[in-house]
Amino acid sequence: IITTPVGVARDIVIDGETGYLTSDDPKAMGDRIELLRDGDQRMQMGIKIKKLIREKFDWNNIMSQYINLYNSF
Numbered sequence: 001i002i003t004t005p006v007g008v009a010r011d012i013v014i015d016g017e018t019g020y021l022t023s024d025d026p027k028a029m030g031d032r033i034e035l036l037r038d039g040d041q042r043m044q045m046g047i048k049i050k051k052l053i054r055e056k057f058d059w060n061n062i063m064s065q066y067i068n069l070y071n072s073f
Contacts, residue, residue, distance in 0.1 A: 014052075
């Protein structure tokens with residue numbers, strides 16, 4: 001993933017680990033695209049982001065957070 005640091009992208013993209021955060025400058029984006037030419041690195045980033053998404057957005061975790069929020073009132 002190559003994205004700018006907006007919205008949910010800030011929560012799931014850890015720069016250099018699960019993808020790349022960049023400015024909207026074309027040169028900066030081009031530099032990040034070049035980094036993704038490394039197939040092994042792309043594969044490792046894909047594995048890491050899948051794990052992160054499963055952990056952060058797992059239905060059981062989300063429901064647990066809602067229950068905790070509800071119980072806090």
